[in-house]
Amino acid sequence: MKTSNFLNVLMAAALVVLAAKLHFVGICCGAGANDSAAASAATPAAAPAGAGATVIDSTGLLPGVKGFGGPVPVEVEVKDGHVVRVAPKLPNEETPGFFQRLADAGLWRAWDGLPVEVAATSRVDAVTGATYSSEAAIANVRAALAVAAGKSREDFAAEAAARARIALPPPSRSAMPLGEALAKRATYRDFSPEPLTDQELSDLLWAANGINRPDLGKRTAPTAMNRQEIDIYVCRADGAYLWDSEANALVRVSDADLRGLTGRMNDGDANFALVAPIAIVFVIDFERQKMQGRPQDAFKYASVDCGFIGQNIYLHCAATGLHTVFLGSLKPEQIARALSLPPASVPLFAQTVGKPAK
Numbered sequence: 538m539k540t541s542n543f544l545n546v547l548m549a550a551a552l553v554v555l556a557a558k559l560h561f562v563g564i565c566c567g568a569g570a571n572d573s574a575a576a577s578a579a580t581p582a583a584a585p586a587g588a589g590a591t592v593i594d595s596t597g598l599l600p601g602v603k604g605f606g607g608p609v610p611v612e613v614e615v616k617d618g619h620v621v622r623v624a625p626k627l628p629n630e631e632t633p634g635f636f637q638r639l640a641d642a643g644l645w646r647a648w649d650g651l652p653v654e655v656a657a658t659s660r661v662d663a664v665t666g667a668t669y670s671s672e673a674a675i676a677n678v679r680a681a682l683a684v685a686a687g688k689s690r691e692d693f694a695a696e697a698a699a700r701a702r703i704a705l706p707p708p709s710r711s712a713m714p715l716g717e718a719l720a721k722r723a724t725y726r727d728f729s730p731e732p733l734t735d736q737e738l739s740d741l742l743w744a745a746n747g748i749n750r751p752d753l754g755k756r757t758a759p760t761a762m763n764r765q766e767i768d769i770y771v772c773r774a775d776g777a778y779l780w781d782s783e784a785n786a787l788v789r790v791s792d793a794d795l796r797g798l799t800g801r802m803n804d805g806d807a808n809f810a811l812v813a814p815i816a817i818v819f820v821i822d823f824e825r826q827k828m829q830g831r832p833q834d835a836f837k838y839a840s841v842d843c844g845f846i847g848q849n850i851y852l853h854c855a856a857t858g859l860h861t862v863f864l865g866s867l868k869p870e871q872i873a874r875a876l877s878l879p880p881a882s883v884p885l886f887a888q889t890v891g892k893p894a895k
């Protein structure tokens with residue numbers, strides 16, 4: 538495809554995503570006032586605990602886990618070591634329509650009658666058409682079951698918090714001369730599944746868009762008007778993380794493996810993005826960008842800013858023996874939903890990174 542055509546297609550796609558997101562927010566806000574009431578109608582009522590039963594409320598156990606509309610706390614009732622009831626804790630912020638789908642699919646009855654230890658480890662599939670809501674609900678049920686099985690709420694919350702934020706070691710810089718790295722810069726699509734170490738990830742992210750002049754808060758990649766509007770999300774098999782560049786930490790935003798929403802999408806299993814350990818997703822934050830004028834200007838500047846970061850990653854990979862491929866092929870709407878992005882944030886490009894295939 539010619540470059541001008543590619544840009545037109547990209548801008549059109551991104552505008553559609555933004556418009557769809559804004560439309561979605563409008564719908565949600567319109568329904569918001571009645572969410573709790575509608576949710577009550579769509580879901581089993583929270584019954585009082587029967588004699589000898591204990592009710593575990595998952596509220597606060599998984600603060601970072603959200604469904605499509607918000608947190609999805611649940612109640613799990615246990616009697617004589619067996620699960621007797623699972624129900625959403627009301628009022629609940631999740632969108633009523635999604636609740637209805639979970640109820641229709643029988644999700645709340647999936648653990649009925651199981652011994653707590655069995656229920657805690659039993660596999661329950663997400664509900665098609667309400668994937669994020671059901672994944673969040675299932676995670677909440679698991680959390681409540683862990684508490685029912687004897688873990689203290691404090692220990693569970695502390696472990697969840699530790700998983701929620703990974704502090705990276707200070708970055709080190711590659712020693713290869715720039716000319717040599719430029720000579721080696723290339724796209725590769727063969728990857729080893731071997732994970733990157735925290736040190737390798739820290740070095741990569743710093744090269745991508747790290748703060749290189751702390752006194753000015755400026756970065757290794759330039760941005761139009763220094764708006765620094767691109768956020769970097771790191772997607773791995775164990776979940777997706779927002780890189781907090783100031784703290785040099787990964788903040789968990791999803792437990793799901795989102796790598797397959799990037800890369801080669803028509804070949805199923807042949808998608809190299811599912812082999813490589815890291816899929817980076819570049820997200821524009823239009824609110825931070827505050828670009829006046831025509832919407833296409835916002836995309837124009839964000840695309841260039843993103844390209845600089847991509848090239849930094851290319852050069853870092855060339856200098857450190859990693860493989861990488863910059864990607865226009867990704868599923869922005871699905872990624873936005875999975876990352877619980879605010880309406881003004883839109884996934885723009887992605888980049889696969891990993892060690893060379895052996």
Ligand SMILES: Cc1cc2nc3c(=O)[nH]c(=O)nc-3n(C[C@H](O)[C@H](O)[C@H](O)COP(=O)(O)O)c2cc1C
Nearest residue numbers: 722723724725726800801862863864865866867886
């Ligand atoms: C904006 C942009 C989008 C791209 N999108 C994809 C993509 O979706 N899939 C892919 O395999 N490669 C993609 N690439 C990588 C190009 O195919 C690659 O850079 C090109 O073939 C030149 O090869 P080289 O990087 O080794 O010089 C993209 C590159 C750019 C700059």
